[in-house]
Amino acid sequence: MTAQTPNAEGIERQNTAELVRSGLARRYAAERRFIWYGRAAIAVALMFLIVLIVSVVAQGWSAVLQTKINLTIPLPVEKVSPSGNLTEDELRGTDYNGIIKQALRDRFPEVTNRKEKRALYDLISQGASFELRDMVMEDPSLVGRTVDVWLTASDDVDQLIKGAIDRDVPEEQRIVKNNQLTWIEDLEASESIETHFNTRFFTAGDSREPEMAGIWGAALGSFFTLMVTLVLAFPLGVTTAVYLEEFAPKNRWTDLIEVNINNLAAVPSIIFGLLGLAVFLQVFGLPRSAPIAGGVVLALMTLPTIIIASRAALKSVPPSIREAALGVGASRLQTVTHHVLPLAMPGMLTGSIIGMAQALGETAPLIMIGMVAFIVDLPSSPFDPSTVLPVQIYIWADSPERAFVERTSAGIIVLLIFLVLMNLSAVMLRKRFEKRW
Known part of the structure; x- marks a missing residue:
């Protein structure tokens, strides 16, 4: 076996260095391309968002x-x-x-x-x-x-x-x-x-005449519907998450429940509308086209989102908090209610608000239970016939009168404002109460 000459060793090291440099250059070039792809994707998304907002505002401001x-x-x-x-x-x-x-x-x-x-x-x-x-x-x-x-x-x-x-x-x-x-x-x-x-657009209910139609009736209907949804979904979702995360034994039954909760979060919303039509209206006799019925349906639809978000918030609490509470003699219930739950509540509230914002924009399940009816009078309780903002927009978009085009766009603007405010409140709650460990 012959030893390599110094010149040969130098050439080999030079070749290796060139291979490394060329490989680094390719990797750096690929990284730069990936960064530019990401920037281009964000730019395209922002462009479409700007086009959407500008077109809606351009058609709806005159309302x-x-x-x-x-x-x-x-x-x-x-x-x-x-x-x-x-x-x-x-x-x-x-x-x-x-x-x-x-x-x-x-x-x-x-x-x-x-x-x-x-x-x-x-x-x-x-x-x-x-x-x-x-x-x-x-x-x-x-x-x-x-x-x-x-x-x-x-x-x-x-x-x-x-x-x-x-x-x-x-x-x-x-x-x-x-x-x-x-x-x-x-x-x-x-x-x-x-x-x-x-002023009538912001203070009146719906009308067959575009110039007399207003958004206030639908806004009240959305308010009552979301209140029913919140009252039903939030406590039930939080207690379910606390039980599954803190008290439930880890066995095949709890695994089956977790899998079904995750599957329910992906079920099309119209399925919940069919459930509401078949069960809550026909079996339990809830009033058709009323916020109480719509709120119950949306509560079922929002429940998986709240449970998943609440469980994630509970998991984010460090185990040391639980161990410290148990170490000084607190029971498991006291540990959860006095220490874990208050620390996880900001994340739970954030998830709940996001779920409520999703419910605010739903149309299909509410159409299935009759909230697409033409309602002129302003609702005064969750039991009065009413409609909601997305359904009102759908009704106006289906009307042949030219003046309803600007009402439709104006209704979309109002709905977007509500959604932005709800998501903004979720971000503010997260920033205000978030604990960093």
Whole structure:
């Protein structure tokens, strides 16, 4: 066996060093490519998020504005209150729609044809008579006077003023006809038509007329539904997690329970809707389209998420806390309730809020139990018929009127704000109460 010459050894070391350097270069290049892939993925995701938010806001911001028309309306006593006593029944039963139509005819006396009169009446919303009724009932001193009143315009007029309907296209291609356009331009010239802040959108329930529809009824329905969900899911989920993590024996039965809890977290939400329809409505007789039924269904759907998050929070508590409590004579129950549970509660609350945010955005299970019904009245309890924000958005998106497009986008904005606030509160709870060991 011949020994290598120094020159050969040097060449071999040089070759080895070159191989190492080339390998390091490839690994570093692969690492840089991976970093750029990650950055590109984040950039694409942010781009799509920005496009989504911008498109929703661009379509929905105009819902906070509503076109109104100023009319001079006489309120003679003989029409409003024939007895002169201004009783509530008389004020409520007055034909305010006829009074508004007369005011329109007085404003445009040249309109005499029946067909043109119908077109003229279409400038004002069908809900304007209720607005005038509420004004008179709130201030009966208006009776016997002639007042200037801003009344809500129809959805077609509203869309025209906001620019959603092009005035320059031929008449057969737009819903606002030429004679209506002439009257609108006359109102614009006299500054009798303006856009005002749409308080009704934030204070009213649903309506067949887009200009009268509001989000408040659905917001109340979501509130009652989430309250029922929280009352049922949070204590049951926390106690289940505490038992499985701290007290349950480790055997095949607890393993089976854990596997099924994890599987339930992945079950499609519509399955829970079918369960609610078959059991809670048909067997237990819970009221259809009520937050109590929706809350029970969403509680079942949210329960696995809360259990899994609560168990993770309990596992994050160091064993030394348990050992120290047991070492000074505390029982297992005292150890859990006085030491472990308070330390794990921030994580439990965070998981619960995230689960509630998930429940807030659910639509399919609530549609299955009838919460897709058209509800005008505002709910006052979990037992009143109501709808929720995602279902309200679904109903508006399915409506043919053009004005419901901006209501749909505005409803999405409100829902996103609620979801962001709930997730932000979860992050703040985590930062505020998190213990680092």
